[in-house]
Amino acid sequence: MSKPKILKGMRDFFPGEMQRREYVLSLIKQVFKSYGFLPIETPAIEYWDILSGKYGDEEKLIYKFKDRGERDVGLRFDFTVPLARVISMHPEITMPFRRYQIQPVWRADKPQKGRMREFYQCDIDIVGTSSILADAEIISITSGIFEKLGFSAKGRSASGGKEFKIIVNNRKILSAICQYAGIESEKELEVCRTIDKVEKIGKDGVKEELEERGIRKECINNILSVLEINSIELLEKEISGFGDEGIKEMKELFSYLKYFEIPKQRVSFSLWLARGLDYYTGSIFETVVEKPRIGSLAGGGRFDKLIGKIGNKDIPAVGTTIGLERVITVMEEQNMFPSLEPQPKVLITQFDKSSLKYVFNIARDLRENGIETEVYPDFVKLSKQFRYARKRGIPYVVVAGPDEIRENKMTIKDMKSERQELVDRKGAIEWFKDNLPTVRQGGNNGL
Amino acid sequence: MSKPKILKGMRDFFPGEMQRREYVLSLIKQVFKSYGFLPIETPAIEYWDILSGKYGDEEKLIYKFKDRGERDVGLRFDFTVPLARVISMHPEITMPFRRYQIQPVWRADKPQKGRMREFYQCDIDIVGTSSILADAEIISITSGIFEKLGFSAKGRSASGGKEFKIIVNNRKILSAICQYAGIESEKELEVCRTIDKVEKIGKDGVKEELEERGIRKECINNILSVLEINSIELLEKEISGFGDEGIKEMKELFSYLKYFEIPKQRVSFSLWLARGLDYYTGSIFETVVEKPRIGSLAGGGRFDKLIGKIGNKDIPAVGTTIGLERVITVMEEQNMFPSLEPQPKVLITQFDKSSLKYVFNIARDLRENGIETEVYPDFVKLSKQFRYARKRGIPYVVVAGPDEIRENKMTIKDMKSERQELVDRKGAIEWFKDNLPTVRQGGNNGL
Numbered sequence: 001m002s003k004p005k006i007l008k009g010m011r012d013f014f015p016g017e018m019q020r021r022e023y024v025l026s027l028i029k030q031v032f033k034s035y036g037f038l039p040i041e042t043p044a045i046e047y048w049d050i051l052s053g054k055y056g057d058e059e060k061l062i063y064k065f066k067d068r069g070e071r072d073v074g075l076r077f078d079f080t081v082p083l084a085r086v087i088s089m090h091p092e093i094t095m096p097f098r099r100y101q102i103q104p105v106w107r108a109d110k111p112q113k114g115r116m117r118e119f120y121q122c123d124i125d126i127v128g129t130s131s132i133l134a135d136a137e138i139i140s141i142t143s144g145i146f147e148k149l150g151f152s153a154k155g156r157s158a159s160g161g162k163e164f165k166i167i168v169n170n171r172k173i174l175s176a177i178c179q180y181a182g183i184e185s186e187k188e189l190e191v192c193r194t195i196d197k198v199e200k201i202g203k204d205g206v207k208e209e210l211e212e213r214g215i216r217k218e219c220i221n222n223i224l225s226v227l228e229i230n231s232i233e234l235l236e237k238e239i240s241g242f243g244d245e246g247i248k249e250m251k252e253l254f255s256y257l258k259y260f261e262i263p264k265q266r267v268s269f270s271l272w273l274a275r276g277l278d279y280y281t282g283s284i285f286e287t288v289v290e291k292p293r294i295g296s297l298a299g300g301g302r303f304d305k306l307i308g309k310i311g312n313k314d315i316p317a318v319g320t321t322i323g324l325e326r327v328i329t330v331m332e333e334q335n336m337f338p339s340l341e342p343q344p345k346v347l348i349t350q351f352d353k354s355s356l357k358y359v360f361n362i363a364r365d366l367r368e369n370g371i372e373t374e375v376y377p378d379f380v381k382l383s384k385q386f387r388y389a390r391k392r393g394i395p396y397v398v399v400a401g402p403d404e405i406r407e408n409k410m411t412i413k414d415m416k417s418e419r420q421e422l423v424d425r426k427g428a429i430e431w432f433k434d435n436l437p438t439v440r441q442g443g444n445n446g447l
Numbered sequence: 448m449s450k451p452k453i454l455k456g457m458r459d460f461f462p463g464e465m466q467r468r469e470y471v472l473s474l475i476k477q478v479f480k481s482y483g484f485l486p487i488e489t490p491a492i493e494y495w496d497i498l499s500g501k502y503g504d505e506e507k508l509i510y511k512f513k514d515r516g517e518r519d520v521g522l523r524f525d526f527t528v529p530l531a532r533v534i535s536m537h538p539e540i541t542m543p544f545r546r547y548q549i550q551p552v553w554r555a556d557k558p559q560k561g562r563m564r565e566f567y568q569c570d571i572d573i574v575g576t577s578s579i580l581a582d583a584e585i586i587s588i589t590s591g592i593f594e595k596l597g598f599s600a601k602g603r604s605a606s607g608g609k610e611f612k613i614i615v616n617n618r619k620i621l622s623a624i625c626q627y628a629g630i631e632s633e634k635e636l637e638v639c640r641t642i643d644k645v646e647k648i649g650k651d652g653v654k655e656e657l658e659e660r661g662i663r664k665e666c667i668n669n670i671l672s673v674l675e676i677n678s679i680e681l682l683e684k685e686i687s688g689f690g691d692e693g694i695k696e697m698k699e700l701f702s703y704l705k706y707f708e709i710p711k712q713r714v715s716f717s718l719w720l721a722r723g724l725d726y727y728t729g730s731i732f733e734t735v736v737e738k739p740r741i742g743s744l745a746g747g748g749r750f751d752k753l754i755g756k757i758g759n760k761d762i763p764a765v766g767t768t769i770g771l772e773r774v775i776t777v778m779e780e781q782n783m784f785p786s787l788e789p790q791p792k793v794l795i796t797q798f799d800k801s802s803l804k805y806v807f808n809i810a811r812d813l814r815e816n817g818i819e820t821e822v823y824p825d826f827v828k829l830s831k832q833f834r835y836a837r838k839r840g841i842p843y844v845v846v847a848g849p850d851e852i853r854e855n856k857m858t859i860k861d862m863k864s865e866r867q868e869l870v871d872r873k874g875a876i877e878w879f880k881d882n883l884p885t886v887r888q889g890g891n892n893g894l
Contacts, residue, residue: 004535004757007492007520012533015485015546022486034814036791036821038462039469043565044491044522044551045454045510063492065512068555073454075491086459088451094838096824099462104491108515118490131824133803259807310451344483356580360706367481374483377543377578391541 009109009117017328019340021120024149024328025102028122031145032100035137037124040099042082044106048072050310054081056193056278061107075106079123080279080303080319081310087127088311095128095315102324114294114326123300125319127307132252135283135302135318139166139253139267140260142287142298142320149327150336151289152266162334164297166266168253168285169273171301172246173235177271180242181222183215191215195227195274199295227271235271249282275299279306283318292333298322344372345436347394349385351401358405362398362425369429371436389415396432456556456564464775466787468567471596471775472549475569478592479547482584484571487546489529491553495519497757501528503725504640508554522553526570527726527750527766528757534574535758542575542762549771561741561773570747572766574754579699582730582749582765586613586700586714587707589734589745589767596774597783598736599713609781611744613713615700615732616720618748619693620682624718627689628669630662638662638670642721646742674718682718696729722746726753730765739780745769791819792883794841796832798848805852809845809872816876818883836862843879 006012013021029039051062051074063075076082079101087093102122109115124141126134143166146152151164171192178188194209201209203224210220229235232254236247250269257267275284282302289297300320308314331337346366348359359375366373374394376385382399389397399411410428413420414435423431453459460468476486498509498521510522523529526548534540548570556562571588573581590613593599598611618639625635641656648656650671657667676682679701683694697716704714722731729749736744747767755761778784793813795806806822813820821841823832829846836844846858857875860867861882870878 004497004532005494007490007494010490010492013488015487018486033819036819038790039465040462041460043454043457045457047452047454050451063514067510085451126824129824134824259803343480343485356706372480372483377576377581388541
């Protein structure tokens with residue numbers, strides 16, 4: 001058979017990477033829960049009817065296929081559309097409904113840095129309220145999470161170059177600008193999709209693409225000049241009369257943000273922020289870092305019409321997604337991870353069959369006391385077993401041969417200092433509790 | 448648009464169900480880790496080449512499709528085959544390698560009780576040792592997990608009808624029996640697949656299917672009579688000379704099990720256990736409960752030839768999978784779940800905009816002290832906000848209107864007792880720590 005391969009844009013995650021993923025996920029979940037969000041999960045596969053017509057240009061990235069019953073289906077592309085399906089199917093859900101969802105999604109995109117074909121998203125949404133307080137809360141949670149992960153001077157592993165920014169805009173404002181610039185309302189979504197690409201293709205690229213999409217030159221010039229305005233007050237003067245609701249929402253949002261103690265310079269307003277997906281209707285936001293250039297780490301917005309598109313009733317909603325892989329990539333490149341505990345803590349070596357009972361009794365004692373313990377499965381030379389522990393990074397090795405058994409003791413070797421000590425079997429738990437400080441605190445918090 | 452639907456055999460999981468899932472998963476992970484197993488994850492999609500020819504009759508249940516690049520691919524069907532691919536691609540992995548993997552798998556099976564099309568499996572495997580001690584350890588871990596979940600008199604929520612059994616057999620023994628019965632070795636796998644169905648189709652059904660598969664009548668009679676033998680000693684006499692290795696392994700396995708303190712009656716030997724998948728080569732085992740009848744809750748075995756089939760080098764391995772959904776179904780039907788904490792703990796009501804600052808300050812204080820707190824997002828009547836808290840099962844509601852703010856206090860209502868108390872803002876954390884015992888112990892252990 002040919003050499004075994006993994007698909008491009010997909011990855012295996014090994015224990016060290018998994019530990020970092022679990023570290024980040026557990027912090028994210030902790031913040032989600034602290035704000036009262038509860039988890040849901042949805043299937044990987046959805047009917048094609050549910051997925052189609054929701055994502056604009058990006059629909060072509062959905063893994064679409066026929067299942068074994070010849071039904072048209074697709075793999076989950078995000079959680080917003082499945083959430084809208086869940087809400088439509090379950091009118092009994094108590095509103096406002098705050099849920100989080102952490103699972104993988106799949107996109108048949110061109111793989112590149114920060115762009116995988118399978119990646120985890122961490123979403124929160126508040127469904128059933130049009131209060132802009134909810135928009136502010138979503139931004140506050142995002143800010144709190146990035147702080148906790150060390151992405152700011154207030155965070156714990158502070159150093160240069162990691163400060164993050166949250167950029168906000170509003171689709172209603174973009175819509176008003178389109179009207180002001182003389183663009184037909186059917187073209188608004190296309191214009192948003194094009195503006196969204198500015199980071200990738202530059203302003204000239206946006207101009208070209210708008211031309212290709214058949215927008216008249218004068219309209220393009222109009223819109224591009226308005227997008228350069230960077231103050232809400234100036235914008236308000238410029239486009240007054242073409243819909244003030246977006247500007248009103250934006251002002252309300254900023255007025256609420258101050259209650260969440262987010263540093264002022266962290267949240268800024270940019271008309272160039274558009275978000276590619278079709279379903280946004282109000283506030284939109286993205287979290288970015290200057291270094292490395294990797295696209296946004298989080299993004300979201302208000303989608304008051306999506307649920308009505310799937311069910312028969314509009315229900316307002318707002319939320320955000322955090323891209324786990326990108327966050328981890330940045331944290332790795334910027335050395336933001338704290339040192340995580342070695343796992344397991346102890347390897348017990350094998351001597352011969354006569355010591356098996358003693359060895360497994362020690363193992364059980366340690367495990368019952370929260371000390372992760374591996375027993376070597378083969379009867380091979382001790383030197384080979386020590387070599388294994390060293391390669392694996394297991395900090396302590398226990399030897400329990402006939403001499404130790406006779407005295408009801410064990411030899412514990414500290415693999416780092418190379419020192420070894422003969423310890424009473426009864427005193428072993430205490431010995432490890434003294435030497436592994438985290439055990440005393442009741443385990444390793446699931447990392 | 449037509450009524451939104453979810454695919455048959457797939458499910459949405461709501462917060463209450465998620466909490467039970469997380470409870471079970473966190474116990475399972477804790478045991479996996481205590482034995483030194485570390486997590487890996489693999490992609491949902493694999494090349495068809497990797498998946499095909501590994502699962503016998505069940506291959507037709509793989510979700511197979513062409514991806515956007517016209518490659519033949521399939522959705523993950525189990526973790527054993529992806530593990531074999533990982534091992535083949537990464538000769539640098541230190542052996543013995545103990546890994547666990549917890550993710551969903553997909554099978555286009557006929558949906559029925561205990562049989563979903565998307566379900567989570569929890570796998571552990573030890574790769575790189577042929578020591579039967581590893582087989583015994585896998586059985587010991589399985590036993591430990593079911594005990595911890597309350598499936599036995601030793602478990603914590605003990606009551607009748609939940610005692611579980613682990614049934615073991617060995618493929619080498621089945622192979623010897625086939626030879627003894629005069630069945631050609633090319634037919635052995637087919638015979639195993641058929642015997643595996645005995646729970647579903649009964650012994651007569653097995654007989655019929657063996658006939659359909661072209662096995663001669665006398666061979667069928669031979670094999671069925673041997674399968675009834677229920678002692679290793681009698682079997683050894685009967686088939687002596689047709690391969691003793693399986694019997695030797697089985698005896699060794701039972702001799703090791705006693706070191707793991709598993710009650711003797713829990714593990715029993717049955718020749719009728721065959722396991723449907725093609726890749727097993729030695730020990731095989733399944734965990735079952737009498738009630739409800741739902742198929743096996745866990746199953747696994749030794750697969751010493753699978754890795755060589757994918758890479759170019761045989762590496763011995765043994766492991767098991769635990770089926771999360773079936774475990775939860777049994778635990779729900781048998782009322783085995785302890786009462787899990789309500790989440791969130793507190794709802795802070797909204798009064799008007801003038802109290803926003805005060806309200807969000809209280810919320811931040813509570814959250815920073817590990818008390819999950821939701822703030823109602825709309826300025827609506829208090830009675831509506833209380834109704835929301837009641838529906839959601841939030842145990843405490845905080846009111847902070849102008850009167851409370853003036854005195855730097857808040858009113859806390861216990862939704863169960865209906866009592867309310869005026870508490871100093873500074874004393875609120877202490878008040879909740881006294882009333883929510885788990886907060887004092889440092890949060891809710893990620894449930």
